[in-house]
Amino acid sequence: MAPPENTETTAGGNGENFVSFHLGELGFVMERAHFYAAIHRDKPQELDKAACPGLCPYLRELLPFEGRKVLMFNLDEHLRERFHLAEQGTIKVALIAELDIFGAEGGALVSGLLREQFPDCAGDALAFRVGGDGAIREIAYRDFRLLPRGLHDTLAARGLAACRFIDDRIEFVIDPAKLALHCLQPSLRPFLEAPAAERIS
Amino acid sequence: MAEDGLVAKIREAGAGKDSDKVQEGELIFHKFIIAGVLNKRYAIPATVIREIVIDVPIHYVPFVPPYIRGFINRHGEPFTVVDMGVLFEQEETKERAFLVLNLDSDQLAFLVSDIHEIVKVPETDVYPITEKGEDGGYFSSSVRLGTEDVFIVAVEAVRKRLADDLGTP
Numbered sequence: 484m485a486p487p488e489n490t491e492t493t494a495g496g497n498g499e500n501f502v503s504f505h506l507g508e509l510g511f512v513m514e515r516a517h518f519y520a521a522i523h524r525d526k527p528q529e530l531d532k533a534a535c536p537g538l539c540p541y542l543r544e545l546l547p548f549e550g551r552k553v554l555m556f557n558l559d560e561h562l563r564e565r566f567h568l569a570e571q572g573t574i575k576v577a578l579i580a581e582l583d584i585f586g587a588e589g590g591a592l593v594s595g596l597l598r599e600q601f602p603d604c605a606g607d608a609l610a611f612r613v614g615g616d617g618a619i620r621e622i623a624y625r626d627f628r629l630l631p632r633g634l635h636d637t638l639a640a641r642g643l644a645a646c647r648f649i650d651d652r653i654e655f656v657i658d659p660a661k662l663a664l665h666c667l668q669p670s671l672r673p674f675l676e677a678p679a680a681e682r683i684s
Numbered sequence: 685m686a687e688d689g690l691v692a693k694i695r696e697a698g699a700g701k702d703s704d705k706v707q708e709g710e711l712i713f714h715k716f717i718i719a720g721v722l723n724k725r726y727a728i729p730a731t732v733i734r735e736i737v738i739d740v741p742i743h744y745v746p747f748v749p750p751y752i753r754g755f756i757n758r759h760g761e762p763f764t765v766v767d768m769g770v771l772f773e774q775e776e777t778k779e780r781a782f783l784v785l786n787l788d789s790d791q792l793a794f795l796v797s798d799i800h801e802i803v804k805v806p807e808t809d810v811y812p813i814t815e816k817g818e819d820g821g822y823f824s825s826s827v828r829l830g831t832e833d834v835f836i837v838a839v840e841a842v843r844k845r846l847a848d849d850l851g852t853p
Contacts, residue, residue, distance in 0.1 A: 565746040631755070631764040631791035633843065634748060637850045641747045648757040653743040 498621035502578060503654070504614035506559060507568045510654030515619055517659060518578040518611075522548065538600070539666040545601075546577050546610045553579060554601055555610040556663045574615035579608055584660045592668060611659050622647075627656055641665060712807040716827060718834065719783065719796040721768045722775055727803075727827050727836045728794070734786035736799055742780075749849050756793055758784055763793040766842060772822065790843065803829060810836070 500515035528545040530538075541557040555577060563570070582590040597606045627645040630638050638644075642662030646655050715730035737756070742765055744754040751770040755762040763784055769777035783794040809828040813835075822842060823835035 566744060628761055631762055633790045633792065633846045634745070634752070634764055634850065638745065638747060643745070643747070646743075646755070646762055648760055648762075651741055651757075653755065653757070653762075 498623045500619055501622050501656075502613070502617060503620045504559075504576070504617040506563055506566070506614050508652055509562075509566060509568060510649070510652060511562065511613075511657050512620070512622065512654055513657055513659055517584045518580050520548070520579040521617065522546075522577055522579075523574070528552065541663075541666050544612070545604060546579075548577075548579060548605075548608075548610070551605040552601075552603060553577075553605045553608050553610045554597060555612055556659075556666075558611045558659055558662065559614050560612070561662060561666060562657075575612050576615060576617035577610045577612050578617070578659075579610045580659070581608055585664060586660070589660060589664050592664070596667060609663070611663070713804045714807060714810055714827070715802065715804050716834075716836065717783065717802055718800040718829070719768075719781070719794075720798040720800055721777065721796050722773050724772075725800060725829075725832070725834050726768070726772075726796075727829075727834045728783060729836070729839070730802060732785050732787070732839050733783050735784045737782040737784055737793070739780045740782065742795075752846075753795060756782060756784075758791075758793070761791060763791040764846075765793050765795050766846070767795045768837075769795070769797070771842065771845070785839065787839075787843075792843070794837075794842075803827075805829070 501512040502515050502518065502521075503510065503512045505511070528547070530543050530545060539556075541561045542554060543557060544555040545552040546555045547553075559575065562568070582593050584590075585593050593609060594606060597604055597609075627647045629635060629645050630643065639658075640661065642658045642660075642665070644656045644658055646653055648654075716727035717730050717733055717736075718725055718727055720726075735758070737758070740756050742754040742756055743762075745752070751767050753765040753767045753770075756765055757763075765782065767777050769775050777795050777797055779797045781796050781798050783796060783799075785792045785794065805827055810825055811828070811833075812825045813823055822838055822845075824838040824841070825836045826833045827836055828834075
């Protein structure tokens with residue numbers, strides 16, 4: 484992981500390390516423990532989409548890392564589309580995670596995807612592309628607020644776990660594995676849409 | 685046993701405080717906040733309202749039905765914003781007046797167009813709605829205000845809609 488560019492220590496001193504990044508005015512934080520490396524994305528290799536029909540739209544790049552190619556999930560693009568945020572600058576950061584962040588079942592799914600469709604890629608890791616201002620920050624868990632009870636289960640299942648407010652801005656605590664799994668698993672993709680969008684009345 | 689009795693009395697007194705009924709002599713009154721939603725007026729029982737907030741930013745959240753506009757920040761806590769215009773009229777509320785609800789079970793705020801008045805009306809002016817209309821079941825009764833009948837919003841029905849739509853993930 485790159486050294487912290489912007490460290491925020493909580494008053495109580497019981498902070499945990501989180502990876503933080505912004506997309507426009509919106510902040511996102513993820514547990515640092517999910518990732519074992521962070522690199523600035525320079526020139527990623529574009530995937531041949533024609534060779535992978537039906538592939539998740541956020542899998543388009545391969546990241547060269549320590550002599551291997553790591554498949555990259557464009558987490559920033561996924562979040563921008565879900566939250567209707569404008570495109571940002573071109574500088575991006577990639578965070579690399581082992582597949583155990585997906586849990587046993589999800590890990591098997593991603594492992595199978597890599598083995599079958601990307602045999603020349605690293606079979607034990609996935610990269611997550613985030614905003615260019617990604618940094619490590621120390622934040623206490625008590626600074627976060629669980630989401631309102633009526634929405635909590637729905638949002639947590641889709642990767643939005645909690646939030647906190649800083650002045651007029653909001654930061655979401657996200658679970659990158661759950662966010663990615665809903666895209667990688669075709670049967671779960673309908674859950675990306677509003678659950679009741681079809682019945683306003 | 686004496687303590688149990690004391691606790692019960694305190695609880696009962698607290699429950700009475702939360703009721704929208706106020707007894708004055710022989711008459712029982714109800715208090716309502718009258719809010720505008722688009723071009724109509726609705727009554728919300730005053731006792732379910734914790735605070736009225738104007739012009740705070742709404743933070744959008746994805747994966748939810750269109751009548752949920754996002755969260756507002758109330759003292760550091762996120763409250764789900766339910767747009768009453770979308771819920772009742774399928775039309776987005778442009779204004780930013782929020783009725784923050786006082787519920788133990790959830791953190792909810794109703795987005796309305798404006799706040800008109802707070803009224804205290806005798807129970808004899810509150811009428812149950814017996815016919816099932818096309819209102820989605822959000823109104824269980826109405827209140828007579830002068831010559832106008834104003835629907836009373838059934839907060840539980842709104843919460844039930846939320847639970848029905850979101851269900852188990």
